[in-house]
Amino acid sequence: MLKFIFWSLVAINAALFAYGKGYLGHFSGNEREPERMLNQLNAGKLAIISAEKANDASAATAAAASAAAAAKPAPEVLACVEIGSFVLADARRFETQLAPLNLGDRQSRHNLPGNEVSSYIVYMPPQGSKEGADKKAAELRGLGVTNYFIMNDNSPLRWGISLGVFKTEGAAQNQLAALMKQGVRTARVAPRMSGSKLLAFQFRDVDTELKAKLEQLRAGYPNAQSHACK
Numbered sequence: 207m208l209k210f211i212f213w214s215l216v217a218i219n220a221a222l223f224a225y226g227k228g229y230l231g232h233f234s235g236n237e238r239e240p241e242r243m244l245n246q247l248n249a250g251k252l253a254i255i256s257a258e259k260a261n262d263a264s265a266a267t268a269a270a271a272s273a274a275a276a277a278k279p280a281p282e283v284l285a286c287v288e289i290g291s292f293v294l295a296d297a298r299r300f301e302t303q304l305a306p307l308n309l310g311d312r313q314s315r316h317n318l319p320g321n322e323v324s325s326y327i328v329y330m331p332p333q334g335s336k337e338g339a340d341k342k343a344a345e346l347r348g349l350g351v352t353n354y355f356i357m358n359d360n361s362p363l364r365w366g367i368s369l370g371v372f373k374t375e376g377a378a379q380n381q382l383a384a385l386m387k388q389g390v391r392t393a394r395v396a397p398r399m400s401g402s403k404l405l406a407f408q409f410r411d412v413d414t415e416l417k418a419k420l421e422q423l424r425a426g427y428p429n430a431q432s433h434a435c436k
Contacts, residue, residue, distance in 0.1 A: 285434070285436070286410050286412070286434060287409045287432055287433075287434060287435065288406050288409075288434075288435040289409070289420060289424050289431070290404065290405060290406025290407065290431065291318055291404035291405070291406060291429065291431070292404065292405045292406070292407075292427065293403065293404065294405065296427055296430075297315065297405040297407075300407065300427065300430075303426075304423070307416070307419065309409065312409055312411050312412075313407065314408045315360055315405055315406070315407050315408075316359075316360045316361050316362070316405065316406060317401045317402060317404070317405055318402050318404040318405065319399035319400075319401070319402060320399050320400035321399065321400075321402075322399065322400045323397040323398065323399060324398050324400040325371050325372060325373055325397075325398045326371070326372050326373075326374065326395055326397055326398065327368060327370070327371050327372075327378070327395070327396055327397075328370045328371075328372070328378050328381045328393055328394070328395055329363065329366050329368050329369055329393065329394065330366055330367040330369065330390075330392055330393050331363075331392065331394070332357075332362075332364055332365045332436075333365050333366065333367075334365060335365055336356075336358065336365060339356045339358075339365045339366070343367060349388050349390060351385065351388060351390065353369065353370065354368065354369050355368040356368075360408070362435070362436070369381065369390075369393055375395065375397070378395045382394070382395055408435055420432065
């Protein structure tokens, strides 16, 4: 019994000593729970608004964001830009410099025409895409025309339709007349120039940012010029 009383007194004295040193905190400043919560939330700075006002504020914020997005001008898109003329070595170097732009099908290369006529072609103008060329070819088949070829190379006549190539202009005109009798109305004759050793690059769907990058590269080739193409 004496041992119990002795150890109880020791425990009480230890607790009093800890409290006196502040190890157990100070209870004189304690507040009731609601008051403490109000202080934490800065209740004096809060205001309760109605659901209608909250919805109006949300709508105003969304409208402001939409207006900001609409105010940003859309980049100008050019149909086609051609850059040439390059000798073969310069064309290869220029093509290497173009690689980081990752233009894919938007970029093509072709030989520039020479100065001498080599033959004459009867053709239908480019249809803009493979789908357009296929549709025109189906119309030709419907008229009974079977001797044609869809041009899918990287020439200016890409997605046009060849209806024959002839050595003389007279032979080409005779073919055109025969086709017109079959109901073909948009075919025409054009000279084919002998190929030159100069090359050019065409770029499609070019916006102002891409045009600036292309011009920066072109500046490294004094003999190369850029112009719009179809």
